[in-house]
Amino acid sequence: xxxxxxxxxxxxxxxxxxxxxxxxxxxxxxxxxxxxxxxxxxxxxxxxxxxxxxxxxxxxxxxxxxxxxxxxxxxxxxxxxxxxxxxxxxxxxxxxxxxxxxxxxxxxxxxxxxxxxxxxxxxxxxxxxxxxxxxxxxxxxxxxxxxxxxxxxxxxxxxxxxxxxxxxxxxxxxxxxxxxxxxxxxxxxxxxxxxxxxxxxxxxxxxxxxxxxxxxxxxxxxxxxxxxxxxxxxxxxxxxxxxxxxxxxxxxxxxxxxxxxxxxxxxxxxxxxxxxxxxxxxxxxxxxxxxxxxxxxxxxxxxxxxxxxxxxxxxxxx
Amino acid sequence: xxxxxxxxxxxxxxxxxxxxxxxxxxxxxxxxxxxxxxxxxxxxxxxxxxxxxxxxxxxxxxxxxxxxxxxxxxxxxxxxxxxxxxxxxxxxxxxxxxxxxxxxxxxxxxxxxxxxxxxxxxxxxxxxxxxxxxxxxxxxxxxxxxxxxxxxxxxxxxxxxxxxxxxxxxxxxxxxxxxxxxxxxxxxxxxxxxxxxxxxxxxxxxxxxxxxxxxxxxxxxxxxxxxxxxxxxxxxxxxxxxxxxxxxxxxxxxxxxxxxxxxxxxxxxxxxxxxxxxxxxxxxxxxxxxxxxxxxxxxxxxxxxxxxx
Numbered sequence: 313x314x315x316x317x318x319x320x321x322x323x324x325x326x327x328x329x330x331x332x333x334x335x336x337x338x339x340x341x342x343x344x345x346x347x348x349x350x351x352x353x354x355x356x357x358x359x360x361x362x363x364x365x366x367x368x369x370x371x372x373x374x375x376x377x378x379x380x381x382x383x384x385x386x387x388x389x390x391x392x393x394x395x396x397x398x399x400x401x402x403x404x405x406x407x408x409x410x411x412x413x414x415x416x417x418x419x420x421x422x423x424x425x426x427x428x429x430x431x432x433x434x435x436x437x438x439x440x441x442x443x444x445x446x447x448x449x450x451x452x453x454x455x456x457x458x459x460x461x462x463x464x465x466x467x468x469x470x471x472x473x474x475x476x477x478x479x480x481x482x483x484x485x486x487x488x489x490x491x492x493x494x495x496x497x498x499x500x501x502x503x504x505x506x507x508x509x510x511x512x513x514x515x516x517x518x519x520x521x522x523x524x525x526x527x528x529x530x531x532x533x534x535x536x537x538x539x540x541x542x543x544x545x546x547x548x549x550x551x552x553x554x555x556x557x558x559x560x561x562x563x564x565x566x567x568x569x570x571x572x573x574x575x576x577x578x579x580x581x582x583x584x585x586x587x588x589x590x591x592x593x594x595x596x597x598x599x600x601x602x603x604x605x606x607x608x609x610x611x612x613x614x615x616x617x618x619x620x621x622x623x624x625x626x627x628x629x630x
Numbered sequence: 631x632x633x634x635x636x637x638x639x640x641x642x643x644x645x646x647x648x649x650x651x652x653x654x655x656x657x658x659x660x661x662x663x664x665x666x667x668x669x670x671x672x673x674x675x676x677x678x679x680x681x682x683x684x685x686x687x688x689x690x691x692x693x694x695x696x697x698x699x700x701x702x703x704x705x706x707x708x709x710x711x712x713x714x715x716x717x718x719x720x721x722x723x724x725x726x727x728x729x730x731x732x733x734x735x736x737x738x739x740x741x742x743x744x745x746x747x748x749x750x751x752x753x754x755x756x757x758x759x760x761x762x763x764x765x766x767x768x769x770x771x772x773x774x775x776x777x778x779x780x781x782x783x784x785x786x787x788x789x790x791x792x793x794x795x796x797x798x799x800x801x802x803x804x805x806x807x808x809x810x811x812x813x814x815x816x817x818x819x820x821x822x823x824x825x826x827x828x829x830x831x832x833x834x835x836x837x838x839x840x841x842x843x844x845x846x847x848x849x850x851x852x853x854x855x856x857x858x859x860x861x862x863x864x865x866x867x868x869x870x871x872x873x874x875x876x877x878x879x880x881x882x883x884x885x886x887x888x889x890x891x892x893x894x895x896x897x898x899x900x901x902x903x904x905x906x907x908x909x910x911x912x913x914x915x916x917x918x919x920x921x922x923x924x925x926x927x928x929x930x931x932x933x934x935x936x937x938x939x
Contacts, residue, residue: 334746336822337739341751344736347791350776351768352758358767421662424655427647433656439922440663443670446917448851450869453876454910455669458676464688464903466672502666506929530647562854570877586765595766602764610761 362386362603366595386600395585399601403560403581406489410496411553415546417497418504423534425505426512438509441502449563452499456491456568482570485578492579495568496561511545512538547623555616558582558609670914677701677907684903700904704912711909713864714871718850721785721867725849729790730842734834736791737799738826741807759793769858784859785867789848795841798931802837803830840931843924850917872909 363386364379390396428434444452459466460481468478481487519537528536560581569579571588580588582605589598647655668691676689680697687694704711740751762768768788778784807830815825831838856870866874921928 330746333744333816333822337742337745338747340735340822340826341739341747344732344791344796345751345754347732347787348754348758350771351788351791352762353754354771354775355763355768356761358763358771361767361770421659425659427652428655428659429647429652430656434659437659437663439925441659441666442921442925443918444666446847446851446921447670447914448853448869450853450873450876451673451910451913454872454907455673457876458672458689458907459669461689464684466689466691469688469690498666501662510929567853567873583765590766590769595770599764599766602766606762606764613760 359599359603359606361595362599364596366599382596386596387604390597390600390604395580396601398577399580399582399585402565402578403583404557406492406496406560406581407553407557409493411550411557413493413497414500414504414553415550417501419508419539419542419546421501422505422508422512423538426509426538427530427534438502438506441505443502444499445503447499449561449567452495452563453567453570456495457570460491482572483574485575488569488575488578492564492568496564499564507549508542508545511542515541544624548620551616551620551623555613556609557612558605560584562587670918673907673910673914677904677911679904681902681904689903697904700908703905704908710863710866711868711871711912714866714868715912717782717785717865718867718869721782721852722846722849725786725790726842726845728786729795729845730838732791733795733841734799734831734838735826736796738803738830740796740800741803742812755793755796772859779859780862780865781859782865785852785855785865786849788855789845789852795844799837799841802834807833836927836930840927843927844931847917847921850913868909868913872906872913875906875909 360376363381363383365382365385366379425434425437447455457465460468462468462478462480462482465481467481472478479487481491515538519541520533523533523537560583562581562583565579565581565584566587569575572579582601586598586602586605589595589601672689672691675691675693676684677700678696678698679690679693680695680699683690683693683695683697736751736755739745740748740755742748763771772784772788773779778787811829812825815829820829851869853867853869853873856865856867857873860866860870863874
């Protein structure tokens with residue numbers, strides 16, 4: 313009895329003993345840890361900027377300590393302006409549309425492409441549809457300009473050829489919700505399709521075998537086998553997307569609209585506002601908007617993860 | 631982990647859609663695929679259009695008057711574009727190498743179950759996934775404390791590590807590398823550094839390649855860091871150059887003017903519209919040629935990421 317207890321003790325001591333290899337592993341992890349401290353953890357403390365009347369001038373420490381506390385003044389200022397509600401509406405509104413389309417369309421097309429007879433053709437389609445995913449927003453903005461430019465754009469030429477009047481697209485807010493949604497789908501469809509297609513192709517073929525023996529048609533197989541099997545992936549990606557609902561793709565809303573002032577109401581999201589204010593040095597308001605985004609973003613991610621754990625404990629992050 | 635993109639679905643084996651439906655589906659995909667590619671072809675064709683034809687009749691799907699003057703101009707006025715190309719290439723290469731090293735080393739350390747600080751470092755990697763300081767304080771720290779304003783490191787360092795990639799690496803090392811291999815190396819007296827560099831990295835090429843590719847494409851395509859941190863035109867990457875060309879048509883001419891050529895003459899003669907699109911094509915070309923070959927790695931990378939360990 314005693315000896316096993318002793319052994320246990322010894323093992324316990326061993327587990328807490330610092331070995332040479334622990335030192336070596338620490339050394340190996342050190343550069344990345346320093347990176348994390350500099351680029352992730354220091355900015356977390358920088359959040360106090362939101363509660364200060366801040367100007368960038370002079371050294372780091374003097375900036376932090378000498379700028380006066382203003383408490384929640386920056387937040388009051390932010391939420392009293394009309395901008396706050398416009399950007400929150402835009403951020404969440406676009407995200408809801410993107411989430412719905414980002415599930416329905418890729419699932420639909422993934423199922424369809426999985427049904428094609430010719431594999432080579434389907435691979436060519438996939439590759440072609442994947443291309444927009446690899447273009448930077450600056451390039452997409454140039455592509456958009458080729459179509460939408462007022463005097464030279466292809467769209468206006470087509471309008472004129474059909475007897476219509478040219479439209480100054482970058483000044484007309486009413487069209488932009490459609491453009492932005494269309495571009496988002498265009499850029500992400502191939503990527504989304506590949507994720508769902510990878511799941512479909514990894515499904516066990518015996519399900520289908522059994523279904524065929526039972527006389528199920530192709531539509532019944534899709535309805536009762538493929539879709540239910542995709543459900544878990546769909547739910548996972550849905551919840552992850554919901555967790556990012558306060559973040560938008562800055563490039564889409566800033567680059568593609570070419571930061572046109574007339575489009576402020578339809579194309580300004582939290583990220584865009586924060587960037588613009590940062591560049592115009594209205595730091596207090598930018599910092600408070602970024603703070604709201606970080607805190608609400610953190611809350612939604614935690615809630616989303618909590619829901620994932622309810623749905624499928626293995627997929628939860630923590 | 632299947633890296634094949636060809637698939638043998640149950641559907642394919644046992645049941646098939648009718649010929650009519652198949653043709654219909656094919657038509658839909660042909661249209662979709664063309665919609666994805668045509669816009670890029672349009673940019674290509676504009677870059678090969680003569681400046682005159684653009685001035686007179688605007689952009690077209692196919693060039694009205696074929697001309698290589700934009701590219702000739704790009705070559706002749708090379709310094710600015712060559713320098714931007716150099717910055718882009720440097721940032722991509724250095725960033726990718728640095729990022730792969732930082733990511734895989736952390737992934738390896740986290741994959742060692744007996745390591746004493748494992749729990750602590752897991753939190754270090756994990757916390758930034760759910761909470762961050764936001765753009766303003768990151769910008770402030772990077773410029774004011776780390777002095778990254780107008781430095782090429784501002785384009786490299788902030789993008790080097792992502793917690794997501796670290797976790798992919800950790801999962802990969804944990805699931806594919808047998809403990810016995812590391813233990814036997816330890817018994818032979820190899821240090822952990824040596825084990826990592828001469829055993830783990832060489833046999834982990836799939837994950838190194840995946841992470842490297844992701845990093846490579848994100849460095850090449852990045853423009854946001856330039857927009858935030860770079861004011862000095864000499865440090866513009868290709869993306870930043872195109873960005874400034876898009877917002878300011880005369881940027882190229884101004885630069886040329888500062889090199890001693892008369893501004894007015896240049897503005898009058900330079901191919902502005904097509905030069906813009908030519909720079910876009912210079913950016914897109916390597917990506918467009920590379921990604922079809924690496925597509926399977928991307929897909930397998932996406933799958934590794936989707937499978938949690």
